[in-house]
Amino acid sequence: MTRLALALSLAVCALPLQAADTPDPDRAEFNALSPVINALIQAEGPVELMERAEALEDENLLQALTLYITVARERPNSLASYKAASLLARRGDDDAALIYLEIADERGVLFPLQLTENPDFDDLRQTPIYLAALANAQRSYDLISPSLVGATGGVLLPGADTGPAACRPVVVWLHGYGINGFMHEGFQPLADAGAILLGINGTEMLDSHTSFRWSVDGFEQTHLAVQKQLDQLAKTDCINRKRVYLMGFSQGALHGGALLAQHPDAYAGALLMSPGGRQPNPTTSKARGKRVVVINGKQEGPGNLQRAEAFRTLFGRGNVVQSRVHEGEHEFPDDWQRSLPAALRWMMQSGG
Template identity: 30%
Template sequence: MDALPLSLPHRFRRAPRPAPDGRAPLLILLHGYGSNEDDLMGLAPYLDPRFSVVSVRAPLVLGTDSYAWFPIVWDERGISVEPAEVVAAIQPAVAFVEQAPLAYGALPGRTLLLGFSQGATMSAGVLLRRPDLVAGAVLMSGFATAELVAPGVTLSGKPVLITHGWFDDVVPVQMGRATRDLFESLGASVTYHEYPMGHQISEACLEDADRWMTEWLAALD
């Protein structure tokens, strides 16, 4: 099935093993800085085949086939961001996440987000501002701060998997740990893993994500 004309460009892969009625839970992938919708779609064959998968292109154009969700500044101290720009960037992601499950006939209440780096921050932002839209999230090598939390939001057992590398020189592991603490403080059911890797998705990390999503599906049956 070709991708539908929604608010952001994206790629779509129908679930290889949908439910008997043809419907499926939906996994929405959000890529990192400088990447595009083709990047994380490469993960789809390694994930539970009961998911339909949508991989979204961020709206900020950096160059040919290179996009971002929000600006970042690189200097000798590492990266820095303007919190207000991060918050503003969440709205296009929210709008897409509102549209996609209905457009692709996803099973109600069975939409997960999976983001890497900036995409993890956007996935976290959607969950922290509109937790009603998604059932949970996988946050890989990203970060979230208190500025992203909408007033009055609680997550009440919402499942969240957070993964991070010990040697991440882009988003230091301390930021992953702070993200874990933030989600736990809001009542989410957090699973947290660290790995001997840099700013990347290792084989072990991907296997843990697939296992977590499969267990999430099993808990719904």
């Protein structure tokens, strides 16, 4: 924070103290506005303002709305106009909500799932503005999604000292909700466990070109996407299709476990971290003789803890399961760059 910003933020909070028994309407009004004022003073730019607005949504809807409208004016192509429309609709200000929804539509920032799965718009779904916005969003989605959904997000090759390059095993990375298959350089130790690491985008785009989820209607779309990207990878690298392993986090772990259970001929094993998502776990498994690793945090929510235990039970019949509970929450273990490569090496020892 700059000295000027610090001085201003301190100044706006430093109203004179009043007697304890004398209510001060001006002070009360200012206290209600101070989070907005401080955000406007201190935030480095629109991105930080959006983050502050999102943090305020559950605490004070009006404060969050003020920041979204501010960003919508400053950065037209942001999601701020959509967020403003959503909060206005939640308040019951339908006319104002439709104004900002139309602005978001004109700026081309909408995606179908934003609209269809947002309960804030339940009372507006039959209005011409909502229907036009949804139709336009769907047309844009249909144009851009074929090259992005279910596509390869990244490929990491093992280091030169990890063995011969010919016909390597593959570990398919299935990301969690809201991100994508890109893998930063920190993932390299996982590839150095001895397999090509293949990251794949989810099969449905959420609210940006970099935000995906896996289908919430069964698991077959995920299986088809994985097989398609394996076919693409095989055009440039010699891969061993008998040694394809799945590694997933959260919703990706749920789908990874389901794919191994339903398509054991296509996958040799799975590493499942903190499985989660909307769909129920599979209750039957065709997998036999596989190595499976199930990891979760001790501090995760009850639903995620139950999912992890359910996968341990499901694959405990006829397979070999390695289990770990770390001290954290719904996240990678703190030592993941060391422990996950070790888990992958153990999983791949069976050779499928």
